[in-house]
Amino acid sequence: MRFLRKYPLVMFLTRRVGIAALLLLGVTIVTFTLTNLVPSDPVNQALGDKASGDPAIVAQYRADHGLDQPIVVQYVTYLQNLVQGDLGVSLQTSQPIAQELGDVLPATMELAGVAIIFSLILGVGLGTLAAYRRGKFTDQVLRVVSLFGLSVPTFWLALLAYYFLFYQWGILPGSGRLDPTLMPPPRVTGLYLVDSLLAGDIETFGNALSHLILPAAVLTLYTVGLLVRFARSAVLEVLNQDYVRAARAKGLRSTSVVIRYVLRGAMVPIITVVGLAFGGLLSGTVLVESVFAWNGLGQYAFNAASNLNLPAIMGVGLVVGVIYITINLIVDVAYGFIDPRVRVTS
Amino acid sequence: MTQSTVNPALPKPRFRSPAILRNPLAVIGIVIVCAWLLVAIFAPLIAPFDPLATSEDRLAPPGAPYPLGTDTLGRDVLSRVIFGSQVSIPLSLLLVVLSMTLGSVLGAIAGYFGRAVDEIIMRITDLVFAFPTIILAMVIAAVLGPSLQNAVIAMLIVSWPSYARVMRSLVMSMRHREFVLADRMLRFSSFSSLRVDVLPNVIGSILVLATLDVGTAILLLSGLSYLGLGAVPPAAEWGSMISVGTQNMDAWWIALFPGIAILSIVLALNFIGDALRDILDPQSGSTGRAS
Amino acid sequence: MTAASSIESPSESRATGLEIRDLSVVLPAKRKDPSPKVLLDGVSLSLRPGIISGVAGESGSGKTMTGLAVMGLLPAGARASGEVSFGGQNLLDLPTGSLNRLRGRDIAMIFQDPSTSLHPMLRVGVQITDHMRTHLDVSRAEAHERAVKLLERVRIPEPVEALRKYPHQFSGGMRQRIAIAVALACEPSVIIADEPTTALDVTVQAGVLRLLRGLCDDLGLAVMLVTHDLGVMSAIADEVTVMRYGSVVEHGPRFDVLTRPSHDYTRELIAALPGNKLDDSGSTS
Numbered sequence: 001m002r003f004l005r006k007y008p009l010v011m012f013l014t015r016r017v018g019i020a021a022l023l024l025l026g027v028t029i030v031t032f033t034l035t036n037l038v039p040s041d042p043v044n045q046a047l048g049d050k051a052s053g054d055p056a057i058v059a060q061y062r063a064d065h066g067l068d069q070p071i072v073v074q075y076v077t078y079l080q081n082l083v084q085g086d087l088g089v090s091l092q093t094s095q096p097i098a099q100e101l102g103d104v105l106p107a108t109m110e111l112a113g114v115a116i117i118f119s120l121i122l123g124v125g126l127g128t129l130a131a132y133r134r135g136k137f138t139d140q141v142l143r144v145v146s147l148f149g150l151s152v153p154t155f156w157l158a159l160l161a162y163y164f165l166f167y168q169w170g171i172l173p174g175s176g177r178l179d180p181t182l183m184p185p186p187r188v189t190g191l192y193l194v195d196s197l198l199a200g201d202i203e204t205f206g207n208a209l210s211h212l213i214l215p216a217a218v219l220t221l222y223t224v225g226l227l228v229r230f231a232r233s234a235v236l237e238v239l240n241q242d243y244v245r246a247a248r249a250k251g252l253r254s255t256s257v258v259i260r261y262v263l264r265g266a267m268v269p270i271i272t273v274v275g276l277a278f279g280g281l282l283s284g285t286v287l288v289e290s291v292f293a294w295n296g297l298g299q300y301a302f303n304a305a306s307n308l309n310l311p312a313i314m315g316v317g318l319v320v321g322v323i324y325i326t327i328n329l330i331v332d333v334a335y336g337f338i339d340p341r342v343r344v345t346s
Numbered sequence: 347m348t349q350s351t352v353n354p355a356l357p358k359p360r361f362r363s364p365a366i367l368r369n370p371l372a373v374i375g376i377v378i379v380c381a382w383l384l385v386a387i388f389a390p391l392i393a394p395f396d397p398l399a400t401s402e403d404r405l406a407p408p409g410a411p412y413p414l415g416t417d418t419l420g421r422d423v424l425s426r427v428i429f430g431s432q433v434s435i436p437l438s439l440l441l442v443v444l445s446m447t448l449g450s451v452l453g454a455i456a457g458y459f460g461r462a463v464d465e466i467i468m469r470i471t472d473l474v475f476a477f478p479t480i481i482l483a484m485v486i487a488a489v490l491g492p493s494l495q496n497a498v499i500a501m502l503i504v505s506w507p508s509y510a511r512v513m514r515s516l517v518m519s520m521r522h523r524e525f526v527l528a529d530r531m532l533r534f535s536s537f538s539s540l541r542v543d544v545l546p547n548v549i550g551s552i553l554v555l556a557t558l559d560v561g562t563a564i565l566l567l568s569g570l571s572y573l574g575l576g577a578v579p580p581a582a583e584w585g586s587m588i589s590v591g592t593q594n595m596d597a598w599w600i601a602l603f604p605g606i607a608i609l610s611i612v613l614a615l616n617f618i619g620d621a622l623r624d625i626l627d628p629q630s631g632s633t634g635r636a637s
Numbered sequence: 638m639t640a641a642s643s644i645e646s647p648s649e650s651r652a653t654g655l656e657i658r659d660l661s662v663v664l665p666a667k668r669k670d671p672s673p674k675v676l677l678d679g680v681s682l683s684l685r686p687g688i689i690s691g692v693a694g695e696s697g698s699g700k701t702m703t704g705l706a707v708m709g710l711l712p713a714g715a716r717a718s719g720e721v722s723f724g725g726q727n728l729l730d731l732p733t734g735s736l737n738r739l740r741g742r743d744i745a746m747i748f749q750d751p752s753t754s755l756h757p758m759l760r761v762g763v764q765i766t767d768h769m770r771t772h773l774d775v776s777r778a779e780a781h782e783r784a785v786k787l788l789e790r791v792r793i794p795e796p797v798e799a800l801r802k803y804p805h806q807f808s809g810g811m812r813q814r815i816a817i818a819v820a821l822a823c824e825p826s827v828i829i830a831d832e833p834t835t836a837l838d839v840t841v842q843a844g845v846l847r848l849l850r851g852l853c854d855d856l857g858l859a860v861m862l863v864t865h866d867l868g869v870m871s872a873i874a875d876e877v878t879v880m881r882y883g884s885v886v887e888h889g890p891r892f893d894v895l896t897r898p899s900h901d902y903t904r905e906l907i908a909a910l911p912g913n914k915l916d917d918s919g920s921t922s
Contacts, residue, residue: 023472023473023476026469026472026473026476027473027476027477030473030477031485143371143620144371147613147616147617147620148613150561150612150616151561151565151609151612151613151615151616152609152612152613153565153568153569153572153585153588153605153608153609153612154565154569155569155572155585155588156588156601156604156605156608156609157605159588159591159592159601159605160602160605162595163595163598167595241753242748242749242750242753242754243753243754243755243756243757245710245748245754246746246748246754246755246756246816246819247756248708248710248740249708249710249740249741249745249746249748250740250741250745250767250768250771250819251736251737251738251739251740251741251742251768251771251772252737252741252767252768252771253737253771254733256767256771260759260763260767261756261759264756264758264759265756265757265758267758279475279478279479280478280479282478282481283478283479283480283481284480286478286480286481286484286573287480287569287572287573290573291592298481301481301484301485302484302573305484305485305489305575306574308489313485316481317477317481317482317485320477320478320481321476321477324475324476324477324478325476338758339757339758340757340758340803340805341757341758341803341805
């Protein structure tokens with residue numbers, strides 16, 4: 001009986017994971033194809049003008065990097081290596097790409113993670129407030145604020161924040177993840193906030209936090225703009241439901257009604273948007289990281305793209321694809337846990 | 347059961363033009379957008395200087411004769427902001443028209459024919475969605491080489507799927523309605539019923555999406571140019587102007603004013619798009635349900 | 638009374654019965670709709686312990702609005718005047734905080750459709766106990782125990798398991814029984830039942846109505862039964878009030894109103910009933 005009841009959930013999860021895996025394969029094909037459409041020869045780029053004049057050096061280089069193989073073979077080789085966790089070697093640094101990505105990824109995850117948490121709290125809170133005050137002054141103000149967040153160019157806002165809070169007033173640090181005088185905490189997760197706490201190093205924690213505030217705040221504004229709009233309409237939808245009226249008829253305090261009944265009912269659409277917003281957030285990090293010299297995935301992608309570093313671009317595309325697909329998988333699975341009906345109907 | 351007797355039952359898009367003028371934010375938006383269109387059209391008449399002409403007055407702060415100051419090469423910031431509208435506005439409109447056309451056609455085909463065709467097109471949209479817009483556009487722009495033309499191509503590749511999805515779901519929802527079935531019985535070809543009956547119903551929704559997307563396109567284009575993957579110097583483009591401004595933080599006016607230009611027009615478009623959405627979906631705007 | 642009721646000892650001191658006097662509700666003029674809308678116009682009605690007071694009328698007659706006005710659940714912007722007197726207080730004057738101490742505890746409501754009035758994503762147990770924990774000084778364990786007894790009382794099989802389930806795992810009739818258990822959780826003295834059987838299959842309607850009748854008699858509840866269905870009315874109501882256009886057109890004991898209606902509108906409603914349903918269902922009460 002118990003097993004049978006859980007069976008649909010297992011089916012549901014298997015299906016979702018299968019779709020995610022297929023999508024992932026598609027991602028590898030896309031990144032690979034895209035980066036092989038390059039009109040300019042990456043060999044010249046990597047070797048420089050002088051060396052690329054010598055055919056022997058060029059041929060050696062191409063053979064070393066497998067660039068003389070047919071495209072399909074190159075792809076299959078790439079896929080085989082991928083399964084073993086080998087993403088190839090960077091054309092710029094000759095370092096393993098997996099290792100380089102491992103160094104920059106936590107920086108971006110820390111930034112995006114903090115931003116998404118703040119966005120969620122602010123966005124859902126303000127969106128709910130706007131729904132309750134529908135048509136009133138507060139609602140109008142929040143509408144303008146959220147549209148502002150959606151309209152402001154991220155990199156320009158980042159520059160404004162940098163200019164005032166760092167350059168002019170010196171309130172907050174403006175670049176990097178830590179002051180140059182501090183050593184990064186011993187690496188466990190690569191997230192400085194977590195690692196410094198694990199090491200019991202409060203000073204480093206505080207410093208890392210102060211470095212995080214500006215870029216995270218800039219990233220948050222866009223996502224908050226998005227979430228306020230969606231949370232507002234999701235909550236409005238739920239406020240019309242009978243179960244909210246029934247909850248009020250039970251004489252529950254309005255905070256209990258909002259948290260237990262209204263927000264739970266609105267959670268599915270809100271979670272969907274958070275999943276979508278995470279993709280937008282990763283786009284935002286590219287621009288924000290470049291303003292705040294935040295050595296993360298966005299900076300790495302930009303450098304790789306500017307230098308036609310094919311394997312590195314493929315690596316970034318893959319990692320970003322994996323992140324996106326994982327987030328979507330989490331969102332899908334979250335539906336199953338938030339709304340018990342999903343487990344049965346799908 | 348002829349076409350003429352079935353067609354009047356079509357749900358018309360719930361859109362009345364005067365309603366938009368009752369929304370104060372939308373009116374502000376329309377005024378700003380119209381103003382920018384005029385600026386773009388009459389840029390050579392309005393701008394006090396040649397946007398590309400350098401001068402000895404480098405890094406002059408705002409004041410006479412440069413109302414918004416000059417940049418590192420002594421070019422007038424006001425003139426460059428004015429001419430910047432001639433880059434961002436037409437290119438964004440072009441992009442939206444292209445991606446709307448491409449996305450709508452592919453989405454309609456997917457929705458109408460279903461099965462394998464639908465499956466292939468939708469899996470491609472999934473793939474494009476699996477990449478954050480900027481990263482994909484960045485890779486494409488980098489691969490094709492930095493230029494405005496390539497930036498637009500990159501943006502086209504990332505922006506058509508949302509139209510395809512909207513179009514597909516709208517077409518799917520109408521596919522089984524009577525009027526299409528009636529056509530089938532009358533042995534109309536699949537394509538002519540698609541053109542005659544289905545398309546007019548979805549154009550309203552697609553247009554709202556397009557309004558909102560012009561703003562997104564302006565933001566994305568300026569972002570790519572800021573990264574050096576769109577407009578190349580010395581072109582007067584807002585994103586690349588801001589990028590120049592970062593080289594000298596004391597000359598804050600170089601980056602400030604192009605940013606205000608982007609913000610004002612995108613915000614105006616969002617005001618309009620938001621109002622349009624309220625009109626199309628009155629549920630989010632009206633008062634509570636009476637019992 | 639039930640075993641569960643012994644937890645709440647001072648129930649005798651609690652107010653019984655509810656008096657609606659000259660209740661009017663007006664929806665003020667809006668920009669879109671310039672004339673103010675009168676939803677209720679001078680409605681008077683009294684609910685007394687052990688009595689099921691039926692309120693009939695077609696949709697838009699104001700019968701549901703009367704119930705919502707008592708619960709303080711009027712639509713946004715609506716203004717109520719007159720008096721809803723309960724325990725020496727006029728409910729219409731109470732601020733939300735004081736009203737919240739009464740509703741759910743002393744006055745409870747049963748809604749029309751249990752598939753929408755129960756939260757689809759909350760376990761049944763939570764929905765039965767959360768207001769118990771708010772209103773009454775009971776521990777989690779006591780609340781759980783009371784919830785089991787309540788489900789037994791409304792004849793839900795396997796009540797302990799049922800508390801762990803979600804509403805969609807029950808049939809429509811079972812869901813409405815759960816909604817009734819939710820309403821009874823704090824032992825209210827007044828119940829407003831808004832079309833409690835309309836959304837149910839005909840085959841389970843009678844069972845739910847018998848349950849309501851039984852609860853009313855056993856617990857001495859004052860029940861306001863809102864329904865458009867005179868068949869339901871004749872099955873269990875003691876008194877009948879007929880409403881139209883926001884006003885009361887006729888009021889009296891069930892037998893009088895249904896067999897010797899004095900108002901044309903009531904006659905129309907009775908005439909609209911199929912066959913001799915009145916006689917058949919009347920005998921079941």
